[in-house]
Amino acid sequence: MTRTSEARGGGARRRTGRRQRRRLRPALVVGLSFLVLVTAGAGWLYLRLSGNIDTFSADGVSKNRPDADASKGENVLVIGTDARTGGNSDLGGGDKSDVGRSDTAFLLHVYADHRHAVGVSIPRDTLVTVPPCKLPDGSWSPTRTDVMFNAAYSTGETAEGNPACTQNTVEKLTGLRVDHTVVVDFLGFSKLTEVVGGVRVCLPDDLYQQDLDPHRASRGARIFTKGVQSVSGQRALDYVRIRHGIGDGSDIGRIRRQQAFVSSLIKKIKDDGFTPTRLLPLADAATKSMTVDSGLGSADKLLSFAMSIKDVDLHNTKFLTVPWKYQGSRVAVVQPDADALWASLKDDRTLDGKDASGGRAARAVAAPSAAATGDVDGAGASVAVYNGTTTAGLAGDAARLLTAHGFAVSATANAAAQDHATTTVTYGAGQRAAAQDLARLFPGAVLTGGTGLSVVLGSGYAPGATAPATAAPAPAPTAVPSGVAAGARSADDDICSHLSYG
Incomplete structure (x- = not known):
C-alpha cells in the first residue's frame, strides 16, 4: 500500500471515528440527562414525602420506660384521632376549637421473624393508670388511676392532643416498650382509602343516619345496605366510626368492625402489589395523614419500616382486643389474662405459643412454688416425662408422682440429652394452668412455651422432695390463654364474621 493510500485509509478511519463519536454524544447526553432527571425526581419525591410528615416531640415521653432490649420484635402504637384541625372538622363534626380526642388505639407487635404480627386494641373506656405526662406549660401532670384510656390523649387539652401521654400510658399498662407511635387523623384516613380505590367491608344490617348520629329526631335516610360493599372517603370514615344500630351499640362492637376494616385494607394493599405505581401514591397519602414520633420522622425511615413488614402473611396477621370485662x-x-398476652409478645411467642423470635432462644421463666403440693390435681391432663440426667429410674419415679396427683402419663423415656441441670416444664396453647400445677411438683422447675405438655427432669430433681415452705410469686406467663387466642381475628378471615358484640 502506498503512502497516499495509507493516508487516505487513516483519514477514513478518523472520519468514521468522528461520526461514531457524534452518534455517541447524543446518546450519552440523553443517558446522563435521564440519570439527572431520575436522581432529581427521587430527590424531589424524598423531599415531598418527608415534607408531608409531621412529628411530635419526644420531650413528653417518659424517662422511666420498659427495657428496649427485652424483645427483638417491634411495638408500634397506632392512634386514630378526631382532632378538628386541618380540615378534619368537615369530616368528623364538632367545634374546631375542641380538644383533640382519640377513640381508637391499638398496639401492633411485629415479631422478630417479620412473618407474624398482632394488633391489640385497647377500648377507649378502659380504666387504666395514666402516669405523669408533660403539659403545654412544661410541667408534668400527677399520676391518675382508674381513668378512661382516652383521657391520656386529651391530657393538656390542646387541639392536637397528646400522643406522648398515650404512649406513656400504653407502656405503663403493658410493660412493653413502644418503639414507634403513629397518629392517623380523619382527613388523612379518608384520603388513604380513596387512593387504594376503596376497601371491601360488610354490614350485618341496614344502617340509617340516626345510627351515625343518635341525636337525630328521626331515623333518616339509609346510609348503608346490609352485606358486602366497597367504601372509601367519607363512607369509609362513617363505617369505622358507626356504633349504633349494630349489636349492643358498644365500642367493643365497633372495635371488631375496625379490626375487620384494617384487615381488609391490608389485604387490598397486598393484592395490589408493592410496585412503584401503587406505592408512591399510597406513600404520599399515608405521609400526609400521619403524625409520628421522631424515630419515623423521615420518608426513608417510614418506607424502611413498611418494607420490613411486607412479607407478613395475612393469616399470620392477627387482631384482638385486650382481655376485658364490663x-x-x-x-x-382482666388479669392474669392480659399479663399473659403482654408476656407472650415480649417473648415473641405467637398467640398459639409458637416461637417467632427469628431463631432467638426462648427465655425460661421460673415456675411457681408452693408450701404444699397436696392440692395439685392434674385432672387427667396428659404429660410426657423425660429423664434429662444420667440417673436411672427418675422418669418412672416422676411418672408415679404425677399419676398420684391425677395426671395421665402418656410416655416415659430418656431425653435427647442427659445433661439437664434444671427441670423444664413445656406446654402448648391453652395448657398454662396445667403446666403451673405440674411445676409445683418439681421444686426449681422452669416453664417454657412449646408444643404439648411435658417435663424434662434435671439433675436438681430429687424424688420425694417438696416445694419450699415460702411460696414464690407466680411468674409472668408465656402463653396466651386459649380463650384470648380464640377471640383473635386473622387478616384473611371472612369479612362478614364477628362484626358486632351483644
Missing part, C-alpha cells in the same frame, strides 16, 4: 359502664382489664 365494670359498670366502663371496661376493666
